Amino acid sequence: xxxxxxxxxxxxxxxxxxxxxxxxxxxxxxxxxxxxxxxxxxxxxxxxxxxxxxxxxxxxxxxxxxxxxxxxxxxxxxxxxxxxxxxxxxxxxxxxxxxxxxxxxxxxxxxxxxxxxxxxxxxxxxxxxxxxxxxxxxxxxxxxxxxxxxxxxxxxxxxxxxxxxxxxxxxxxxxxxxxxxxxxxxxxxxxxxxxxxxxxxxxxxxxxxxxxxxxxxxxxxxxxxxxxxxxxxxxxxxxxxxxxxxxxxxxxxxxxxxxxxxxxxxxxxxxxxxxxxxxxxxxxxxxxxxxxxxxxxxxxxxxxxxxxxxxxxxxxxxxxxxxxxxxxxxxxxxxxxxxxxxxx
Amino acid sequence: xxxxxxxxxxxxxxxxxxxxxxxxxxxxxxxxxxxxxxxxxxxxxxxxxxxxxxxxxxxxxxxxxxxxxxxxxxxxxxxxxxxxxxxxxxxxxxxxxxxxxxxxxxxxxxxxxxxxxxxxxxxxxxxxxxxxxxxxxxxxxxxxxxxxxxxxxxxxxxxxxxxxxxxxxxxxxxxxxxxxxxxxxxxxxxxxxxxxxxxxxxxxxxxxxxxxxxxxxxxxxxxxxxxxxxxxxxxxxxxxxxxxxxxxxxxxxxxxxxxxxxxxxxxxxxxxxxxxxxxxxxxxxxxxxxxxxxxxxxxxxxxxxxxxxxxxxxxxxxxxxxxxxxxxxxxxxxxxxxxxxxxx
DNA sequence: CTGTTAGCGCCTTCAT
DNA sequence: ATGAAGGCGCTAACAG
Numbered sequence: 001x002x003x004x005x006x007x008x009x010x011x012x013x014x015x016x017x018x019x020x021x022x023x024x025x026x027x028x029x030x031x032x033x034x035x036x037x038x039x040x041x042x043x044x045x046x047x048x049x050x051x052x053x054x055x056x057x058x059x060x061x062x063x064x065x066x067x068x069x070x071x072x073x074x075x076x077x078x079x080x081x082x083x084x085x086x087x088x089x090x091x092x093x094x095x096x097x098x099x100x101x102x103x104x105x106x107x108x109x110x111x112x113x114x115x116x117x118x119x120x121x122x123x124x125x126x127x128x129x130x131x132x133x134x135x136x137x138x139x140x141x142x143x144x145x146x147x148x149x150x151x152x153x154x155x156x157x158x159x160x161x162x163x164x165x166x167x168x169x170x171x172x173x174x175x176x177x178x179x180x181x182x183x184x185x186x187x188x189x190x191x192x193x194x195x196x197x198x199x200x201x202x203x204x205x206x207x208x209x210x211x212x213x214x215x216x217x218x219x220x221x222x223x224x225x226x227x228x229x230x231x232x233x234x235x236x237x238x239x240x241x242x243x244x245x246x247x248x249x250x251x252x253x254x255x256x257x258x259x260x261x262x263x264x265x266x267x268x269x270x271x272x273x274x275x276x277x278x279x280x281x282x283x284x285x286x287x288x289x290x291x292x293x294x295x296x297x298x299x300x301x302x303x304x305x306x307x308x309x310x311x312x313x314x315x316x317x318x319x320x321x322x323x324x325x326x327x328x329x330x331x332x333x334x335x336x337x338x339x340x341x342x343x344x
Numbered sequence: 345x346x347x348x349x350x351x352x353x354x355x356x357x358x359x360x361x362x363x364x365x366x367x368x369x370x371x372x373x374x375x376x377x378x379x380x381x382x383x384x385x386x387x388x389x390x391x392x393x394x395x396x397x398x399x400x401x402x403x404x405x406x407x408x409x410x411x412x413x414x415x416x417x418x419x420x421x422x423x424x425x426x427x428x429x430x431x432x433x434x435x436x437x438x439x440x441x442x443x444x445x446x447x448x449x450x451x452x453x454x455x456x457x458x459x460x461x462x463x464x465x466x467x468x469x470x471x472x473x474x475x476x477x478x479x480x481x482x483x484x485x486x487x488x489x490x491x492x493x494x495x496x497x498x499x500x501x502x503x504x505x506x507x508x509x510x511x512x513x514x515x516x517x518x519x520x521x522x523x524x525x526x527x528x529x530x531x532x533x534x535x536x537x538x539x540x541x542x543x544x545x546x547x548x549x550x551x552x553x554x555x556x557x558x559x560x561x562x563x564x565x566x567x568x569x570x571x572x573x574x575x576x577x578x579x580x581x582x583x584x585x586x587x588x589x590x591x592x593x594x595x596x597x598x599x600x601x602x603x604x605x606x607x608x609x610x611x612x613x614x615x616x617x618x619x620x621x622x623x624x625x626x627x628x629x630x631x632x633x634x635x636x637x638x639x640x641x642x643x644x645x646x647x648x649x650x651x652x653x654x655x656x657x658x659x660x661x662x663x664x665x666x667x668x669x670x671x672x673x674x675x676x677x678x679x680x681x682x683x684x685x686x687x688x
Numbered sequence: 689c690t691g692t693t694a695g696c697g698c699c700t701t702c703a704t
Numbered sequence: 705a706t707g708a709a710g711g712c713g714c715t716a717a718c719a720g
Contacts, residue, residue, distance in 0.1 A: 002402075004697055015707045020699055030705065045458075047466035051398035052697030055712045058346075058395070062443065062469075075429050081419040088419070092446045097464075099406065099443050102436045114389075120441075122391035125406075233636055261605065265638035268612075292577055294609035348713055359691045364715060374689065396713030399696045692719080697712105704707080 003044040011040040023048060054124070063091070063315060064126035066101040066117040068133050074100075077229040078256060079285040079304050080132070083159060086308020087130060094316050099126060118145055121154060128155030128315045133200060157315045159307060161204070162328065168318060169328040170311045174201070177300045177333040178208045181253050181281055182216055184298075184335065189344030190251040190279060192220045194243040196259060198229050222249060230258040237266050244278050245270070250344065251279035257289040260297050275342040282340075296338040307331050347388040355387065356380040367392055398468065407435070407659060408470035410445040410461040412477050418444075421573045422600060423629040423648050424476070427503060430652020431474060438660050443470060462489055465498060472499030472659045477544060501659045503651060505548070506672065512662060513672040514655045518545070521644045521677040522552045525597050525625050526560055528642075528679065533688030534595040534623060536564045538587040540603060542573050566593060574602040581610050588622050589614070594688065595623040601633040604641050619686040626684075640682040651675050 005023075009016040014033050021027045022037050029037075040046070054060055065087060067074050074080045091098050101117045120126050131146075150156050150167040157168035178195075185193055197205055202225060212221060222243050226235070240263070243249045254260040260282040267274050274280050274295055282297045284290045285304040290297040310329050318324050349367075353360040358377050365371045366381050373381075384390070398404050409431060411418050418424045435442050445461045464470050475490075494500050494511040501512035522539075529537055541549055546569060556565060566587050570579070584607070587593045598604040604626040611618050618624050618639055626641045628634045629648040634641040654673050662668050 002697095005699095006697080016698080017700080017707060018705085021706090024699080026699085028705070033706085045466060047458075047463055049399075049697050050467045050469050051395050051402070051404075052712090053699080054395035055393075055399050055697080055714090056699050058712080060395075072429055075425040075432070081425075085416055085419045088444065088446050091444075097443050097445060097460075097469075099441050100432065100435075101441060102432050114391075116441075119391055122389060123394045125394050125441075262636055265636060268638040292606055292609060294612040346713095350713080360714080361691060361693095361716085362689090365690090368715080370716085372689070377690085393713050396696090397715080399698090399713080400715045402696080690720085692717105694715105694717085696714090699710105699712090701710090702708090704705100 003046050004049065005046075007044055008037065008040040008046050011043065012036040058124055059127050060125055061095065062097050062099050062126050063312070063319075064099050064101045064117055064120050064129045066129060066131050068103070073229055076258075078258065078289065079229070079302070082285045082304030083132065083308040083311070086305040086310075087312045088308075089305075090309055090312035090316065094312075096127075096312075096316060118149070121149060128157075128319045130157050130159065130311050130315060132159035155315055155319045157311045157318075159311050167327075168311075168314045168324070170307050170314065170331070171328075172302045172304075172307065172331045172333055175204055175207045175211065177283070177302070178204070178253075179211045179215065180333075180335065181283075181300060182212050182219055182221070185251045185253070185279065185281060185341070186216050186219055188251075188279070188341050191218065192222070192247070192249045192251075194222045194224065194239065194249040194252045196224050196226060196231070196253060196255050198255060199225055199227050200229070222247065230256065230262065233262050233266065236262050237269070240266050240270060240272070240278075244272065249278070251281060251341070254280065254282040254297075257282060257284050257286070257293070257297075257299075260290070260299075261293060264293055264297075275340050279342050280340040284336075290336065290338055290340075295340050297340040298338045299336050301334045301336055303331050303334075347390050349390075349392065351388055352381065352384045352390050355384040402468055403471050404469055405439065406441050406443050406470050407656070407663075408443050408445045408461055408464050408473045410473060410475050412447065417573055420602070422602065422633065423573070423646070426629045426648030427476065427652035427655070430649040430654075431656045432652075433649075434653055434656035434660065438656075440471075440660060462493070465493060472501075472663045474501050474503065474655050474659060476503035499659055499663045501655045501662075503655050511671075512655075512658045512668070514651050514658065514675070515672075516646045516648075516651065516675045516677055519548055519551050519555065521627070521646070522548070522597075523555045523559065524677075524679065525627075525644060526556050526563055526565070529595045529597075529623065529625060529685070530560050530563055532595075532623070532685050535562065536566070536591070536593045536595075538566045538568065538583065538593040538596045540568050540570060540575070540597060540599050542599060543569055543571050544573070566591065574600065574606065577606050577610065580606050581613070584610050584614060584616070584622075588616065593622070595625065595685070598624065598626040598641075601626060601628050601630070601637070601641075601643075604634070604643075605637060608637055608641075619684050623686050624684040628680075634680065634682055634684075639684050641684040642682045643680050645678045645680055647675050647678075 005016050005019050009019045018029060018033055019037055021029055067080055087098055103116055117129060147164050150164055159170050161171055162169045224239055252263060254263055263280060272278055280297050282299045283302060284299040285302050287301060290299040349360045349363050353363045362373060362377055363381055365373055411424055431442055447460055461473060491508050494508055501514060503514050505515055506513045568583055596607060598607055607624060616622055624641050626634060626643045627646060628643040629646050631645060634643040
């Protein structure tokens with residue numbers, strides 16, 4: 001049996017407006033009625049119906065989270081997981097909830113399919129949107145619509161390199177820390193380095209390589225651009241054989257701890273000692289993730305969880321019309337030296 | 345500017361009911377009006393307001409997912425991640441979305457705080473709920489309410505050992521495969537085994553130990569019950585020193601690949617060879633996760649993703665009043681032999 | 689096949 | 705301080 005504001009009102013012997021006032025404490029109500037209403041609410045376990053409330057207020061207290069890069073990778077790549085953790089944390093204390101929006105598979109029916117996250121916005125299911133990884137096709141196809149939405153002032157925060165002048169934005173210095181990784185290795189005397197990058201970052205690749213070539217011209221970089229965020233183990237095995245054993249790379253840069261772990265396992269299999277025979281430098285998105293491996297791996301720490309927190313807070317502030325003093329927040333990357341790099 | 349069904353109707357020169365009928369294709373409409381309406385919908389980028397629709401139908405096409413064990417662990421333990429993947433997959437093709445429900449921190453204000461997932465149910469935000477890990481306090485405190493909801497026929501599927509006769513349920517044979525792990529080791533000649541279990545599984549511990557003692561009496565089990573789903577590295581280091589080096593365990597059972605990875609790294613640090621000096625047997629929730637390590641670790645595979653799929657499908661079938669032939673699905677665990685166990 | 693209309697549950701003026 | 709009443713956008717009878 002569904003209980004509505006009416007039931008509460010009648011049990012408490014007041015009108016529904018009084019109940020409503022108490023719910024939203026939008027006016028003072030006499031102590032007596034107050035108590036009666038509270039009693040009735042508890043009695044019925046009353047909770048206001050969100051459809052009705054939303055119909056009036058047009059707000060759902062839900063925010064959408066859309067990471068396009070394939071459903072599975074969201075739950076495998078620690079970068080995304082840390083972002084989610086951060087977002088989740090904010091949701092918990094701000095009394096919002098997050099809706100994970102996944103692209104619905106085949107909607108062949110309509111040719112020009114509206115992506116789900118736009119649908120959710122127009123349907124008012126969500127009060128705001130957190131986006132990351134806009135290199136994905138489904139978004140590029142709809143870039144104009146996304147922009148339009150941002151321009152209309154719809155609350156959107158984008159995590160990553162800014163794609164549009166409007167909207168809120170949170171990012172780390174991807175290009176910069178990739179260059180710094182090479183610098184670190186150069187400073188330890190390395191000259192030939194194997195560098196992994198994900199194809200989804202391919203719009204960064206040129207920038208990174210150009211800067212390396214101009215700023216650190218004496219380095220020989222072997223670039224491996226791969227489809228996913230981390231490589232299947234047997235590919236990595238081949239890569240190590242090719243670039244470390246055959247071509248003589250003395251160091252490898254991993255994109256994340258997942259990569260680093262596989263690299264270490266492959267090296268163990270090939271009986272290549274780290275760091276004695278090959279050095280390893282990684283990126284870590286979870287703080288101290290590098291200490292879980294052996295040897296502990298030196299890393300650039302990208303504070304992904306903080307970025308998630310920042311994104312969510314920014315979004316909610318904006319939604320609730322609070323002051324948003326910055327529309328774009330940059331997060332610092334920190335180098336943590338451990339024991340996986342050998343000084344040549 | 346918000347566009348409503350009325351705008352569409354007037355531009356198409358029809359009544360709102362005609363538009364509604366087309367939206368829900370709930371009756372046949374003349375070709376001509378059909379086209380006019382479609383045109384108007386595209387023109388306005390019309391999407392039906394979910395509040396209004398929900399107010400009428402009392403259904404949101406969202407399902408709640410609540411895993412109590414602390415927000416962070418959800419995004420760290422591959423068991424939960426695989427469940428999420430499975431659920432997510434179903435959401436995508438069933439046109440539902442999932443709301444991750446996290447306990448809101450301190451709501452000291454009300455003493456007897458209604459947990460958020462119950463709130464969401466009563467507020468009609470979600471059409472059904474997927475729960476896992478009910479050992480958590482916040483749920484135990486509200487066990488009566490949860491049961492009441494299940495008895496009222498509210499759609500809930502519980503992932504794990506059934507806690508109540510009502511409701512839908514999906515589970516793996518936790519007790520059984522834990523015993524089988526010990527059997528596998530016994531069959532390879534091991535007599536002293538270090539076994540990790542999570543505190544959140546402590547209601548299983550007695551059952552597992554009793555069965556081991558009665559079915560495999562010649563084994564000496566050292567049980568380590570830990571707070572989280574996987575141990576901090578330095579704890580593991582101490583454990584290995586204590587149980588393997590000092591007390592002479594010849595094999596270790598890990599609760600998941602996260603554990604196994606740390607164990608391998610610790611063994612590397614202590615220069616203990618796997619499997620030559622100590623054998624390792626793990627549980628894996630992601631298929632073939634054990635092959636990413638070196639040596640590849642023998643595992644009991646728990647099909648967590650399939651369980652997530654099963655849970656979500658069961659739930660949606662139930663919500664949509666389709667036939668639910670089984671109310672409880674058991675998933676088989678599979679032993680995969682690799683290279684981490686030495687025959688003594 | 690199509691239009692008119694009565695709510696769905698809540699919030700919010702407007703009176704009192 | 706409180707109650708009555710209109711309307712948010714949509715669906716589903718009901719009438720034609």
